[in-house]
Amino acid sequence: MFLALLRSPRFAGLFWCQFLSAFNDNFVRNLLATLVLFRLGETNAGALITLAVGIFILPSVVLSGLAGEWADAYDKACVARRLKIGEIFVQAIAAAGVWFGALPLLYVALFGLGTIAALFGPVKYGFLPEQLKTEELPAGNALVEAATFLAILFGLVAGALAANRSIAPTIVAAQLMLIAIAAYAASLFIPTRGAAAPGLRIHRNILGSTGNLLRELLAEVQLWRPGLAVSWFWLTGAVALSLVPVAVRKATGGGIGVEAAISGFFALGIGIGSLAAAEFARGRITLVWVPTATLGMAFFLAGLAWSTHAIAAAQGSDASLADFFDTARGLLIGLEVFGVAAAGGLFVVPLFATIQARAAPDKRARTIAAVNIQSALFMVAGSLATALLQSRFFGLGEPVLLALLGLGNVAAAAIIRRTIIAA
Numbered sequence: 392m393f394l395a396l397l398r399s400p401r402f403a404g405l406f407w408c409q410f411l412s413a414f415n416d417n418f419v420r421n422l423l424a425t426l427v428l429f430r431l432g433e434t435n436a437g438a439l440i441t442l443a444v445g446i447f448i449l450p451s452v453v454l455s456g457l458a459g460e461w462a463d464a465y466d467k468a469c470v471a472r473r474l475k476i477g478e479i480f481v482q483a484i485a486a487a488g489v490w491f492g493a494l495p496l497l498y499v500a501l502f503g504l505g506t507i508a509a510l511f512g513p514v515k516y517g518f519l520p521e522q523l524k525t526e527e528l529p530a531g532n533a534l535v536e537a538a539t540f541l542a543i544l545f546g547l548v549a550g551a552l553a554a555n556r557s558i559a560p561t562i563v564a565a566q567l568m569l570i571a572i573a574a575y576a577a578s579l580f581i582p583t584r585g586a587a588a589p590g591l592r593i594h595r596n597i598l599g600s601t602g603n604l605l606r607e608l609l610a611e612v613q614l615w616r617p618g619l620a621v622s623w624f625w626l627t628g629a630v631a632l633s634l635v636p637v638a639v640r641k642a643t644g645g646g647i648g649v650e651a652a653i654s655g656f657f658a659l660g661i662g663i664g665s666l667a668a669a670e671f672a673r674g675r676i677t678l679v680w681v682p683t684a685t686l687g688m689a690f691f692l693a694g695l696a697w698s699t700h701a702i703a704a705a706q707g708s709d710a711s712l713a714d715f716f717d718t719a720r721g722l723l724i725g726l727e728v729f730g731v732a733a734a735g736g737l738f739v740v741p742l743f744a745t746i747q748a749r750a751a752p753d754k755r756a757r758t759i760a761a762v763n764i765q766s767a768l769f770m771v772a773g774s775l776a777t778a779l780l781q782s783r784f785f786g787l788g789e790p791v792l793l794a795l796l797g798l799g800n801v802a803a804a805a806i807i808r809r810t811i812i813a814a
Contacts, residue, residue: 393530393533393534393666393669396523396527396530396531396534397534400580400582401522401523401582402522402523402531402534403580404468404577404578404579404580404581404582405471405515405518405519405522405535405581406534406535406538407577407580408471408475408574408577408578408580408581409515409535409538409539409542410538410539410541410542410577411542411570411571411573411574411577412475412478412507412508412511412542412574413538413539413540413542413543413546414542414543414545414546414549414570415478415482415504415546415567415570415571415574416447416504416505416508416546417542417543417545417546417547417550418546418549418550418553418566418567418570419482419485419497419500419501419504419550419567420443420444420447420501420504420546420550421546421547421549421550421551421654422489422497422550422551422553422554422563423443423494423497423498423501423550424443424550424636425550425551425553425554425647425650426494426497426554442774442778443498443501444629444632444633444770444774445770445771445774445775445778446498446501446502446505447501447502447504447505447508448505448629448767448770448771448774449502449505449767449771450502450505450506450508450509450767451505451508451509451512451763451764451766451767451770452601452764452767452768452771453509453597453598453601454506454509454510454597455509455512455513455601455604455760455761455763455764455767456594456597456598456600456601456602456603456604456757456760456761456764457510457593457594457597457600457601458509458510458511458512458513458514458756458760458763459513459517459604459756459757459758459759459760459761459763460591460593460594460600460756460757460760461510461513461514461593462513462514462517462587462756462757462760463513463517463586463587463588463591463753463754463755463756463757464586464588464589464591464592464593465586466583466584466585466586467514467517467518467521467581467584467756468518468578468581468582468583468584469583470510470514471511471514471578471581472575472578472579472581474507474510474511474514474578475571475574475575475577475578476575477503477507478504478507478571478574478575479568479571479572479575481500481503481504481506481507481571482500482567482568482570482571483568484496484499484500484503485497485500485501485504485567486563486564486565486567486568487564488500489553489560489563489564489567490560490561490564492560509763509767512759512760512763513756513757513759513760513763514756515535516532516535516743516747516756516759517587517755517756517759518581519531519532519535519747520747520748520750520752520755521584521587521752521755522582522584525676525748526674526675527674528676528744528747528748529668529669529672529674529675529676529740529741529744530669530674532665532669532740532743532744532747533665533666533668533669533736533740534665534666534669536661536662536665536736536739536740536743537661537662537663537665537666537736538662539661540657540658540659540661540662540665540732540736541658541659541662543654543657543658543661544654544655544657544658544659544662547651547654547655547658548651548654548655549566551647551648551650551651551654552647552651553566554647587752587753587755587756588753588754601764604757604760604761604764605761605764605765607754607757607758607761608758608761608762608765611758613749614746614749614750614758614762616810616811617678617742617745617746617811618742618746618761618762618765619765620681620738620742620803620807620811621739621742621743621746621762621766622762622765622766622768622769623769623803624735624738624739624742624766625766625767625769625770626766626769626770626772626773627688627692627735627773627796627799627800628735629770629773629774630773630774630777630792630796631657631692631731631793631796632657633774633777634777634789634792634793634796635653635657635695635728635789635793636650636653636654637789638695638699638788638789638790638793639653639699639724641699641788641789642698642699642700642790643699643710643715643720643721643724644710645710645715646710646711646712648711648712648715649710649711649712649715649721652712652715652716652725653724653725653728656725656726656728656729656732657728657729657731657732658732659729659732660728660729660730660731660732660733660734660735660736661732661733661735661736662736663733663736664684664732664733664734664735664736664737664738664740665736665737665739665740666736667733667736667737668680668736668737668738668740668741669740671737672740672741672744676741676744676745676748677741678741678742678745678811678812679812680737680738680741681738681741681742681807681811681812682804682805682807682808682812683737683804684734684735684737684738685734685738685800685801685803685804685807686800686801686804687730687731687733687734687737687738688731688734688735688738688797688800689797689798689799689800689801689804690730690734690797691727691728691730691731691734691797692731692793692794692796692797692800693793693794693797694723694727694730695724695727695728695731695790695793696790696791696793696794696797697790698720698723698724698727699724699789699790699793700788700790700791746758746759746762747759777792780792
């Protein structure tokens, strides 16, 4: 089914459009994070990287309601194409930031990319049930998640390498622009289907529409509960992605190559976990593996907390990739990062397929938008809480915070088993 979907005109255009857009997002985000971590010193690196995650996520809180209405009121393919045109202009800002070495411009570009991602989310996940059969949904979602995190892998590696002083800014700027143009070209192959709710009125009050969507989601218990679990996944992912690079850097002195490799393990794990979820489902919509996957995330997060809780590496040391993986500790950290991510992929794919299958066709994009709003609120709250706990007021280190996140997943597994699986 995977190969058949990748060859199908119903799916291929969205697949490649999403892949290239996710590459863009993470190219810029990891370029910014690497510059902060390796060029501005480590004094405020944790808080600055967490701030970058929050800036990228924030538009989803405000704009997902509008995004859901647009995706239901208009043809999703047309909405995707307009967004990808906008992405070209945002990438031009990022290219200028690279050209002039201006971090503020990169933060502005990151906010713009977060805005486009927020508006594209309901289009992406609302499109799949329109084009795919119910038995194809787990495989379709798995491929989208795998493509997203494979693009994250390439984007993270490219962003880390682009921060290297040996790479000319002109080359990096040209790469940013070419990928944005390619994403727009891919959107031209997304098939048109017409609007799901052509008479839908778009609310001018963005916050009002956001509130309405959240209230409607809360009223649908069979949608809200799996949506809440999806939101917990995104909180876990956002916090872990902000903590792990700093924890590894402090504990091992790993250089840019190590950070890129760790990011690669995370992306590869999500992709493999997502594909495994579709294989386990075998065309069925089932949540039976979700509590086990939650405990898997908890286990590997606890392992990361233990592996990075050690005497800090020598200040200014930059361990090479070969040195890092030549040690048992380095191999263990890589395995634990992979494990967290693989469990996450196994966790989120069946939940998204369940939401898509249960949502009413004429409200599907708005339902997904409501879940995205809720997820964004979780991620922003998690990022802010993490930044506060890292600050001088509390001074908690990254290993302690990873351990707390693992304990949170143990509690989440019990809640999911009782409220979603048992129900």
